[in-house]
Amino acid sequence: MATPRPLRDADLSRVEAVFTDVDGTLTTAHRLRAPTLQALERLADAGFKLVLVTGRPAGWAECWARTLPVEGVIAENGGLFFLRGAHGRLRKVYAESPRVRGPHRERLVAEVTAVLGQVPGARLSGDSAYTEVDLAVDYNEEARLGEAGADRLEALLRARGVTAVRSSVHINCWLGRFDKRSAVRRFLKVAWGARNVPGEGRFVYVGDSFNDAPMFGEFALSVGVANVRRVLGRIDTPPAFITRAEEGRGFEELARALLAHRRGTRGDAS
Structure with missing residues (x-):
């Protein structure tokens, strides 16, 4: 590299x-x-x-x-x-149409909720309430899950078909290309x-x-x-x-x- x-x-x-x-x-x-x-x-x-x-x-x-x-x-x-x-x-532009966003959102909430129960201390970020498309799992803002906890969450989410990518504070989760x-x-x-x-x-x-x-x-x-x-x-x-x-x-x-x-x-x- x-x-x-x-x-x-x-x-x-x-x-x-x-x-x-x-x-x-x-x-x-x-x-x-x-x-x-x-x-x-x-x-x-x-x-x-x-x-x-x-x-x-x-x-x-x-x-x-x-x-x-x-x-x-x-x-x-x-x-x-x-x-x-x-x-x-201001103009707001979405990556996906409403027809796609609705089902994706419903499934995303279900998949992320299922995974949160498998990692002790895992929870949605405090600002996930203000999202429209993705959700965020807190690992390094108010929560302290460490690298091992974040790695575990990413693996579980990806195994369920969820895109899971880490920022410096959250694991961002979404469905869609x-x-x-x-x-x-x-x-x-x-x-x-x-x-x-x-x-x-x-x-x-x-x-x-x-x-x-x-x-x-x-x-x-x-x-x-x-x-x-x-x-x-x-x-x-x-x-x-x-x-x-x-x-x-x-x-x-x-x-x-x-x-x-x-x-x-x-x-x-x-």
């Missing part, structure tokens, strides 16, 4: 948009620090388009889309996204009439965990914040580049690098 290169080796000079994970990437110790929020604001003010890509629920995503300086939020590991339209209006990568491709087409062309360098993705691996493979400019080292030996596709700092401070490091390239492009040495 290729080893991620230092962020300083990345050519960020043509980047137009930043797609970023949230937990463990923007957050630090489960909190969004003021300097990280300021980094988002500075990027937006400099003309970068920002899109959050998360396993968190639709309820969170709508709030973020309305209150943060972002163009959109892809939520529930690609199950749906919000994008900002004319006059600031979507993930972060397919949702980003659709977002690019619907929101901007664009696609990710290898070698163009227009888009960068930053993340930290198992459910970011498809995105690391999708983007030539893929960046892992330093805490991604904890999972490098267990993901199929590593990021191309890595920051020195972990979590939100790693995102701030990427933001500074992007802003430095933008200033250089404009001939601004300040």
